[in-house]
Amino acid sequence: MSDYYISNRTFFLSGSKIYSSEGSGSGVDKTKGVEMTKEWLWNPNDITILDVLEISKQVSGSYYYVRDTMGL
Amino acid sequence: MPDLNPTIAGRYINTGLDFSGTTGWTTAMPHTDSTSNSATTADNHRAQTIYTIFGYAGATVTTSDVRCVMMSFDSSGISEAPASATLKIFGHTNQETGQPSSHATNGILGLKVTGMASTTAVTTSDWGDIDLSGAGPVLYTDTLATWNIVGDATEHNIFTLNSTALTDMADNTTFQIAIFHKFFYDHYDSNPPFAHGNNSPNGDDDFSAAAGAYFLSEADYKPVLSYTAAATAELTTLKVLSGNLTLKGGNLTIK
Numbered sequence: 001m002s003d004y005y006i007s008n009r010t011f012f013l014s015g016s017k018i019y020s021s022e023g024s025g026s027g028v029d030k031t032k033g034v035e036m037t038k039e040w041l042w043n044p045n046d047i048t049i050l051d052v053l054e055i056s057k058q059v060s061g062s063y064y065y066v067r068d069t070m071g072l
Numbered sequence: 073m074p075d076l077n078p079t080i081a082g083r084y085i086n087t088g089l090d091f092s093g094t095t096g097w098t099t100a101m102p103h104t105d106s107t108s109n110s111a112t113t114a115d116n117h118r119a120q121t122i123y124t125i126f127g128y129a130g131a132t133v134t135t136s137d138v139r140c141v142m143m144s145f146d147s148s149g150i151s152e153a154p155a156s157a158t159l160k161i162f163g164h165t166n167q168e169t170g171q172p173s174s175h176a177t178n179g180i181l182g183l184k185v186t187g188m189a190s191t192t193a194v195t196t197s198d199w200g201d202i203d204l205s206g207a208g209p210v211l212y213t214d215t216l217a218t219w220n221i222v223g224d225a226t227e228h229n230i231f232t233l234n235s236t237a238l239t240d241m242a243d244n245t246t247f248q249i250a251i252f253h254k255f256f257y258d259h260y261d262s263n264p265p266f267a268h269g270n271n272s273p274n275g276d277d278d279f280s281a282a283a284g285a286y287f288l289s290e291a292d293y294k295p296v297l298s299y300t301a302a303a304t305a306e307l308t309t310l311k312v313l314s315g316n317l318t319l320k321g322g323n324l325t326i327k
Contacts, residue, residue: 042085042110044117049087049137050278053129063091063133072089 003028004058007046011036011055017069018059038070076297081143081287082113082194083121084250088136094264096134097126101260104206108199119165119284122180122219124253127278131268140250141285142198144191145297147247154241157233157299159213161251163221164284170255171281173217175273179254180283182213182231184240188248202250209260212237212249219283222293241299253281 003012009020010028019033034040041052049072056065066072086108088100102108123139141161159182170178187201188194202208213231220226233241241247255273259265265279266272272279286293 038109041087044120048125048280049089049135050125050127050129050280053133053135057129063129067089067091072087 001059001061004055006051006055009047011059013059018055018065036070038072041070041072073298073300076145076147076299077294078143078145078288078297079191079246080113080188080193081141081295082111083117083139083141083287084108084194084196084199085110085123085137085139086199087138088134090132090134092132094132094134094268097136097259097265098263100136100138102199102202102208104200104203106200106203107196109196111194111196111198113194113287113289115287115289118286120282121164121285121287122251122253122283123281124256125278125280126259126265127272127280128268134264138252138256140202140252140256141287142185142188142194142202142250143248143295144185144188145247146191146245147241148245150241150299150301152242152302153235153238154299155238155302157238157241157297159231159233159249160228160296160298161231162228162286162293162295163219163224164286165221166282166284167219167221168281168283169217169219170253170273171279172274177253177255177258177273179215179217180219180229180251181211181215181254181257182233182237182249182251183257184208184210184212184236185248185250186240186244188246191246201248209257210236211257212240215254221284222286227293238299247297251285253283255279255281 005024011020018036021028021033086100088096090096121141125137185201188198288294
C-alpha cells in the first residue's frame with residue numbers, strides 16, 4: 001500500500017478513508033485532502049471509475065474500498 | 073422547415089460494479105424501473121455527457137460507467153408524421169466516438185425514450201424509460217462516426233431521424249430521445265460486452281469513450297429538432313356528376 005499519483009492528484013490513506021490532494025511528491029499538502037466519495041466520482045474530473053478501482057487497490061490494498069466505503 | 077428546441081436536456085449517469093463476476097456492465101444498464109445514480113442539467117457536466125466505460129480490474133472484477141444526454145421536445149403541434157427530420161447537437165470538449173474509431177462499435181446515435189417524469193426537469197427515474205418497458209432500446213437515428221465540438225470548423229452534429237422517430241413525433245405530444253455511444257447500443261443485452269483476456273475492441277481489457285454536448289443554457293448552442301412537414305394531398309380531379317356546383321365566394325382555379 002502506498003500513495004498513488006494520477007491526473008495531477010496524489011491519493012493517500014488517512015485513517016480508514018482515501019483522500020486526494022493536488023500535486024505529487026513532497027509538495028503535496030495532505031492537510032487539505034478531499035475525501036474520495038461516490039459523489040466526487042460523479043462530478044466532472046479526469047478520474048474514471050477504472051482509475052478509482054486502481055486507486056483503491058494501490059492505496060488501501062483492496063478493491064473493496066469502493067464498495068465498503070464509497071457505497072458504489 | 074420548423075425548428076424546435078428541447079423543453080429540457082440533461083446528463084444521466086449510472087455505474088456498475090461486480091467484485092466476483094462479470095455483471096458490472098449489466099447492472100448499469102437502464103432496465104425498466106431502474107434509476108440512474110445522477111441526473112443533472114449543470115453546465116459543468118457537459119464535457120462528459122456521452123460516455124461509456126466498461127473494464128476488468130481482474131478476471132472477476134468488472135465495472136462500468138454509462139452516461140447519456142436525454143432531452144424532451146414539445147411535439148404537440150405535429151399531427152402528421154413529418155416527411156423528414158434532423159436533430160442538431162452542439163459538441164462540447166470531448167469527441168470520442170469509440171475505441172478505436174475504426175471498430176464496428178464506433179459511433180454516436182439516438183434512442184427512443186418515452187415517459188420521462190417531467191418535460192421541464194431531469195430525474196433519475198428517467199433512466200429506466202430507455203428500456204421502453206422491456207422493448208428497448210429502439211433506434212431513432214442514424215449513427216455519426218465522428219463528433220464535432222464548438223471551437224471546430226463544424227461545431228454541431230446532425231442526426232437524421234428514422235421512420236420510427238418520425239411517426240412518434242406525430243403520435244405523441246412529447247418527443248424524447250437519448251444520445252449514447254453505439255457501443256452501449258450494440259452491447260445493451262450483452263453480459264459482459266467482451267470477455268476478459270484482452271478482448272476489447274482495441275485489444276485490451278477495457279473500453280472507454282467520452283464525448284460532450286451542450287444542454288440549454290446557451291441560446292446559440294441549444295439542440296435543434298428540425299422537420300419538414302408532410303406534404304398535404306392535392307386535389308387532382310374534380311367531378312360533378314349531377315346537381316350544381318356553386319361558388320359563393322373565393323376563387324376556383326383550374327389549370
